[in-house]
Amino acid sequence: MSGKASFVRGVAYGAAYVERCRCALEEALGATPAYEAWRRLDPGPTLGPFDRLAALPALTKDDLRAHGPRGFVPHGRDLAAALHSGEVSLVATSGTTSDQVTNVWYQPWWDASEAASWELNAHARAAAGNSHREAILTSPWCAGVPCEDGYLTREQRTLGRFLYLTERSDPSTWSEALMDRMVEEINAFRPAVLEANPSFLARLSRHIAAKRLRVCSPGLIVLTYENPSLLHYRQIGRVFDAPVASSYGSTEAGYVFMECEAGRLHQVTASCHVDFLPFTSEHGGPAVGRILVTTFGNPWRALVRFDTGDVVRLDGPCPCGRSEGLTLAAVEGRTVNLTVTPEGRVVTQGEVDRALAQVPGLVEYQLVQVEPAAYHLRCVAEADDARETLDAASEALRAVYGDHASVLGELATAIAPAPPGKYRLARALKLVDADALLDTAYAPAAL
Ligand SMILES: [Zn+2]
The missing domain is CATH 3.40.50.12780 (ANL, N-terminal domain)
Incomplete structure (x- = not known):
């Protein structure tokens, strides 16, 4: 067994x-x-x-x-x-x-x-x-x-x-x-x-x-x-x-x-x-x-x-x-879209998306975790009150990542996909080890 x-x-x-x-x-x-x-x-x-x-x-x-x-x-x-x-x-x-x-x-x-x-x-x-x-x-x-x-x-x-x-x-x-x-x-x-x-x-x-x-x-x-x-x-x-x-x-x-x-x-x-x-x-x-x-x-x-x-x-x-x-x-x-909170809890792209979907006027976004507690958010916002949209989006992310998270927001006019034509809405520069997240009772055997 x-x-x-x-x-x-x-x-x-x-x-x-x-x-x-x-x-x-x-x-x-x-x-x-x-x-x-x-x-x-x-x-x-x-x-x-x-x-x-x-x-x-x-x-x-x-x-x-x-x-x-x-x-x-x-x-x-x-x-x-x-x-x-x-x-x-x-x-x-x-x-x-x-x-x-x-x-x-x-x-x-x-x-x-x-x-x-x-x-x-x-x-x-x-x-x-x-x-x-x-x-x-x-x-x-x-x-x-x-x-x-x-x-x-x-x-x-x-x-x-x-x-x-x-x-x-x-x-x-x-x-x-x-x-x-x-x-x-x-x-x-x-x-x-x-x-x-x-x-x-x-x-x-x-x-x-x-x-x-x-x-x-x-x-x-x-x-x-x-x-x-x-x-x-x-x-x-x-x-x-x-x-x-x-x-x-x-x-x-x-x-x-x-x-x-x-x-x-x-x-x-x-x-x-x-x-x-x-x-x-x-x-x-x-x-x-x-x-x-x-x-x-x-x-x-x-x-x-x-x-x-x-x-x-x-x-x-x-x-x-x-x-x-x-x-x-x-x-x-995807696992390559995972980020982590400053305390180390993993955050899926879906969790990021549900938080940002609540922000009025947000058109597109892209989130990159650049440091353990630093996140870079690029936003495309509807023309009216773009600055307000960006602030609300940054605030929504702080609610996800916690008080120790530093979110740097930036307005953009458009966001380009990565080759061959797929958008990556969230990612971390340092890849999250997806094997380490598994409940070991179910983790696959090693050869
Ligand atoms: Zn059904």
Whole structure:
């Protein structure tokens, strides 16, 4: 016995789900090269799959790079032949060279994972299907066609039923004409679904509100690619009369959580298992913690206990009635977005965001912890009373970080995303050790 606990108490899982977990575990440990070293830690089939998973290490991006895409293909599958026939392809994630990962991409599995996620939201179920038209507003380096020094025609940005609304990856430099074009294209294309980076769609929404433009609302807005701020929800809600759902996943793990019509995030139990690793009570546990994802049924990729690098907050039963798997109040941001109070308590991006969302007139922000007790806050504020907004924002942060925190506020006209086009709303210059926050009873084993 490993002595490690699995956080499954109070979580409902059907018998078929437990069997999918067992199969994923057997295939990884029994037939996939990357997990050979894990076998000695497996307590074996006399225990249920949750307890066996709890005894294993976490799989990191470094592991994915070290074993390469071939290391995660189960025995008996001919990757070279599948690549040759086009059944699968190799896809590198966007990101800097040092954290790029190459994945074996099997489109039918991805599509099934997406379809399963849409079952978790009534609006998504109604809007999707019948090859629905979808407009996408994200960094073109993540999806679409990038062109940073010139503009592309609508035809050049159309791929089948998808229209990519921008070829430019930095919303802080979008011209008025470019945003006018996006609105015209949404109105002409009339998408059933608008899928967007929340920060990108919030920028466009502010333009629509400022110029009092008319925009056609899609059946559903899906926020993805980055963790939405409450400010994004509010700015989007001012101009679009459509339900908004946040979809959470990753290139590696597929679709993992989907926001339901009641505003909670439900685990996509058809395509993945999620191990929850609570933080210690000092740092917000057991409701707040990290997650490890195990995928089900991808014939070309066995992924077990993959550390997505995200922090989540659990919630109780959801009024929508969906009960299988984990239910989240929110994705709290990434571990690289964590900051700490001068006394050493960890603060998630979500906690920062909830505090700043209360500040009237605040449009955008970016927080950097520069010293153990010093925080630098950049704010974009509405024109009237910008100084007052900045003071209120700094005050809101002092309420989070305490009396010993020194907050230096600065007004900005715009905030640019980090490459390849994702905003980092909060971070610390000195990275927080996310392993040290875990309740040791649930912390992954070391190899
Ligand atoms: Zn729900």
